[in-house]
Amino acid sequence: MFYHVFKYRFKRLLREKTLLFWALLFPCILATLFNFAFSNFDEMMVFRTIRIGIVENKEHEIKYLLEDLEVEEREIFSVQYLSEEEAEEELLAGSISSYLVIDEKLKLVTDRSGYDQTITKHVLDNFLQASATINNLMQRDPQKANEILLEGINLDKEFVERDLQGDNNIMLVSFYSLIALGAIYGGFFGMKTINETEGNLSAYGIKHVIVPFHKIKIIFPSITVDVFVQSMAMILLVSYMLLLGIDFGDYLFFVYLVAVFGGVVGIVIGALIGLSSRLDAVKKDNILSAVGFMMAFLSGMVIVNVKHWVQSGAPWLAQINPANLITDSLYALYYYETMDRYYYNLITMGLITIVLLIVISVFVRRRQYDSV
C-alpha cells in the first residue's frame, strides 16, 4: 500500500509544473537576478583611491601631504592639478569627487556628500588642526615647542590596532533568505497533499475518504513523497547557488541539512494552511504565497537589514519565523566560529515543526463528512 501510494503520488507531483515552478524554479530565477544585481555591491563599500583636483593659486605644502598619504600601503588620493574651470568641469563630469583651491586659505569645493569627500575633508582638517596645535605649543611653551620641532614632528604614530571580523558580504543574507523562501514554498506540496486527502477540498479527497483504508495510510506516503521531492528541490537550489558562486562558508553538509530540514518545515506550514479553512485551493495558494513572501521579507530577502531590525526590535518574531531561522542558521554557519547559534536555530525549527504537527493532527483526526 505504501509503495503504491508513494509511486503514483511521486509521478503526479513531477507533473505538477506550477508546484515545481514555485518551489524550485522561482527561487533559482530570483537567485540569478540577485546575483546580477549584487555582484558589484561589496566592492562599493570597499576603500578605493579618491580622485581629487588641486587648483594651485599659491604654493602650499598641503599638496605633498595629499600626494603621499597612504593607508594599508595604498595611496589615499590620486591628485590632478587643474585650472579652476577645468576643475569645475571635471567635478561636474564626476571624474573627481572634489577639488581643493589653494589661496590664502584652503577651500574644498564639491557637489555632493559621500565618503570620498568626508575623508578628503578629514585629511585637510588634520593638517589645519596640527598647525593649530603647533601654534598653541609655541605660545604656551616655546622652548619645548622648538625642541619638538627640531626633533621632527611625527604625526603618523599608529595608535590603532584593527581586529578584523571575518569577511562580511552583507548581500549573502538575501541569498540565504531565498533558500528560506524556497523552503517555505515547499508548503505548496504539503497543501496539495491535504487538498487531496480531505473530502471537502477535492475530488481526490472524496475518493480517499471513501476507500476502506485508514487515512494515515494515504497521508503518510504522500507526505513522504512531498519531503522527498522538496528535499531534492532544496538540494538543487543550494547547488545552483553554489554554481553561481554564493559563499556558504566551509560546512556545506550543514548548509544542505538546514535547507532540507527547512523544506520539511515548509511542507508542514503548507499542510496547516491547507487544513485551516474551507477556502478554495487557488485562494489558499495565494495565502501561502503571501505568507512565504512576508516571512522571507522579514528575514531580509528584499532589504537585508530588516532581518537585523526584527532580530533586535522584536526577537520573539525572529524566533517564530521559520524563514528567519533558516536564514539565521546559514548566516551563523558563514560568519560565526562556533556552531551554537546554528544548533539553537535547528532545535527551534524542530520544536516549531512538532507544535505544528500536533495542531495538524488535531485538525485531521476524526474529521467526518456527512454529505460525502
Added chain:
Amino acid sequence: MIVFKNYFKLLRNAYLTIFIFLAITIFMTVIFTMQTPPQEEFQTMTPIITVINNDDGEIAAGLVDFLSEKAQLKDLAEDEIKDELFFAEIAAAVVIKEGFSEQLKKGKEPKIQIIQSPERVSAINIGLLVNKYLNLASLYLQTDLEAAEIVALLEEDLAEEVAIDFQKDEEEITALDKTTVYFNFVGYGLLAAIIGSVAFIMRSYYDINIRMRSACAPISRARYNQQIIMGNIVLATFLWFIFILVAYLFFGNLLFSLNASLMIIQAFVYAQVALAIAYAIGIFVKSSEVQNGLATVVPLALAFLGGAFVPQFILGENVLRVAQFTPLYWYVRLNDMLSESGINSNIWQEFYLTIMILLLFMVIIYGIVFFLQRKYLQFIN
C-alpha cells in the same frame, strides 16, 4: 463600443489582483524612499560606532567626546557587536583598554582596538580620527601641561576645519533624490500591476471559444482589437494616475518642478510600453498559472536588470549591456539623470532620446504581436 464597455465589466474580476500589486509596490516604495538619507547641506558621513571605554583617564574621556562629535555613538553589549558589524549597523567598535591614558603619558604608544569588517571605508575613517586625536595629544603630552588642559586645547585645535563650498541647491537635491527612488520603483510597480491586470483580461478575450464567437459577431476584427486596446490604455492610464497620486501625497508641490514633471511624463510613456508587454503575454500565454508566474517573474527580472531596485552604477558592465535591450534600463537611466537639479540641453536631449527609445520598444512589441497574431489566424483558417 460594446467591447470597450465589456472590458470594464471584466475588470471587476481583477480588482483584487490590482489592489495586491498596488499595495505591495506602494509598501516597498515607502520603505525604500524612507531609507534614502536626507542631504540638506554638505555633511561628513557620520558613521555609527560603539565605544567601550575601560580607562578612567582624561585623555581617553576626551577621545570619546571627540568621537561622539564625529560619529553617532550607540550603546551595545559586547556580544551584540558581531551582528551589528555584519549588517553594517555600526561601522566599528572602538575599545579603549584600562590604563591607556597612563601609558600614553609615559610616552609609550598604547593601542586602541578597532573591531571592524575588513576594508570598510567608514571604519578606516574612524581609525584616522583616533590616530589624529592621539597624535596631537602626544605632542602636548611632551610638555608639562595638565591632562585636563590638554583636552581643552585639543578641543580648540580640533575645531579648526577647512572651508567647504557646496555647489548645489541642497534641498532640491534631497527631494529629487527621493523622487528618483520613487519613480525608479514605479518602473517595477507599473509593469507588475499592468501585466497582472491586463494579461488577466486579455486571456478572457483570446480564449478560443470567445474568439470564435466574436469572429461571427457583426463587428470587424480591427474595430474589436481597437476597442480592447482603448480599454487597455484607459486601465494603464488609471494605474499610472494612482502612482502619481501617491507621489503627490509623498512629495507635494515638488511634483510640479520641471525635473519631476519630466519623470511623470516619462512614466506615462513607459506605462504604454508596459501595456504592450502585458498585451503580448495576455495574448500568447493561455494558461492562467503560467501567466501568474510571468506576471511575477518578468517585472522582477526587468527591474533587477534595469536598475529599479539596485542603482545602475552598482550593476556590472555586462549586466548593463544586456539591460540596454530592456525598456526599464532607459527609463531608470533618465530618472537618474533627472535627479540632478537643473536641466541643461544635454538632459533635454537625453529626455527626447529616451522617449523615442521607449516608443520604439512599444512599436516593436506591438509589431511582433500583430505579425504573429496574423500568422496564427492564417494558420487556424
